[in-house]
Amino acid sequence: MRLERMGASFQTRLSFMRQLIRRIRREGWRLERLCFELDADGLGTAVYAAHAPARTYSLVAFTHGIGAAERTDRVIAEAWDATFSLFDGVPDASDIERLRENTPKQEAGRFRTSELVLARANKSMRLFGHAVESLAAGRQPDAGRLAETGYLMRTTAVYGSGKFGCADREKIADRPEMRGPFQAELLTVYLIRWMSIDLVNHVARCRGGAGSAALAPDHARYLGIGNATGLGMAPFLIRYPVLVNNWVLARETALARVRALPSAGAGETAGFMALLGRARRYVGEWSVEDEPQAARIRRLRADLDALAGWCPAGLAGRYPWDSLYRFAESNFSLEGQEFTVSLLLEGHGPVVDELGEKMSAPVPSRLRPEMRLGELRRLIGAHYAWALAEDYTRPEAAERFWYYSEEKLEPRVGNRRTEPGAEFEMPIAVARDISRLNARLLDYDDSQTAADFLAEAPEYRNTVWRVQTAPLCPYGEIRDNLIAADRRPLDILRFKLAFFGVSKFDPKSDLWTRVNMYQGAPLPDEVAGGNGEEWAFATRPAALSVEAGP
């Protein structure tokens, strides 16, 4: 995996949101609003329940009035428009009271293992107020403004896996509905999206009374939940190479299966062309301020135009999907190639979807102290030649260091030459550390064991483990020097977010991006009714269409 390609990733039908919605639909989960005690300004408490076949999960939501100056996407924020806990089961009154004391405090609160996720969100001030005003006056929000933002609220953190006393992943990992990666977190976000729609309708109704309108279903469906994501995601990908490998392996296996299909029937071809048409409209509606990303989107549009021209003749031959892939690989930008993979997988659920079950990871493998250093050296040569090629004494090759700030533990990136704290950097400098290990091993004999070596050089312990793990996970390593001056953390974020299933990447710097989650996903009554299986590449509903894109 190279950063440049990771930074061109798109969601696929294997993405974790897509898996969750398919499961809810397939298993007929019942989605229920249990409590909605909000005042006319939309402040109060709400509880939403997702009844899975064997268990119920409840979103407990608290909404707050905050000042504009307090509304920031950053980890260091202290107040939010809404705060949430995902409760394992149905909370009783005492649970809700306890959460009312803690959930609004977020990181400063304290939670129990009955809580699975902690999250918060802010309103999109650009859209929320306008939507309330419009609906209160009995009309739908302005098409352009709705499409420009795409969500009413934006989450700024979604914490799971034992954070702040919440339940460990281990508690729920064996449950079928939670076995996949991040399913509790993404269920939380889906329920938040529901609440955000209820919230805007409620406030509009309180203001407009009988003359007010509710968001039309196609308008509501087009609204997702925004998310602002920064550096915190990157260390996760470094820490869990086997897990990341399994994500990519599932995707690559799916792609190989599709490419191996010998032919495409007329219906299949027509279906793909319809999908491509929708995808082109979607890309046509994707607009960002960031000029580098805007240029990439323009090139992507051109790639998809070329694909549309290639398809009528290209798909008529043998192994049409393989031919299509090869055409993209030879002619498209990286974004064009990755988008093509997304398209190829999208139309082939029967050979793709079951691979979603393989995207989790078992307990991490342990260090193997009995390994001979000769073997360790061989593994370095076989799997990390790319890391050994760099000269890390060049200042620009090791300029950055990642760390936790004392300010609310916010992840930050510093300049090694000019800022303090490099001695406490996060262990993400894999390439440099492998290079150092390789040099240190020169002092040892091939017949010695890793145990011998680590007794004298314990600072290499996690690096030795990493090398030993490499043969188990060919897709587990980012094959780039992550601390070089010119690397973009954003590329790592996009890769992970694509596996989550987000859309509309909107970079705000090299360090963070805004995205949209669940845009186009079926609404709760639709998905619970078994409808809305396909929702990738959400385009503006007909009533909102404007002249844009192809």
Add this chain to the structure above:
Amino acid sequence: MSAAATPMSLNEIGFYFTRAAVGAGAPFGLGEEFAETSKWVAFLGLDPAAAAVPALRGLADGGSGIALTLRRAETVISVESGDGRILSAIYAGPVVADRLLVEAAHGEECRLALDATDQPLLIAAAVASAGICASRIAVSWRSPNAGRIVVELSHGTATLTGLNAAAIAAPDPARVEIVLNGAGGESPPSSHTRTIRPADSRSGAAERGVVMDGAAQLTVYDYFSRCLVPSTGRSRIAGAGAGKLTDNC
């Protein structure tokens, strides 16, 4: 002992204890082992924070040494201090566990003897956490207050003899003996013996969290805080989401 703190999740033990060790001076990889070992202290039914503090303190203040030497004499492997100081359990625990894993692969009896170490319980927990395939492992040491202490691991159970809160929170540096696949190191007759199934404790920890002494937990957090980098005006503009307020959209 102070009042119990709110239970910590295993994930939190992983996050805070890893970095507490780093804050005390250990490299990150040993910090991760220390955190895993601390979870196993909990799986043995004991307080991981209380056990951690003496080892963190010894490492941070230099009372404990990190240089060690391994010597083999027939069937006994000695782990000796390289500089005359008592051994840091944060450093010695993984070395001992590694060595036992290597020896266990041969399936033969083996004995290890460690020079005095600052927290013997962490040596036992490091051995327990390593998942060593052996019919029996006995880790023992002597405490002036508690007498002979033994942690015996066999077939998915752990038998603990002589351990009490004082022996955990304020351990006297002690030599540790380990017997792998052999006789010896048996538990002395004691009313302070209990048998635990760590797998059950682990499930319980995932279900309910891990309760630990409040003051000890705060001390762990103090060491953790040492590896946080002070915030500056410049670093503030390099954080996630830096420079943007949401009121523009």
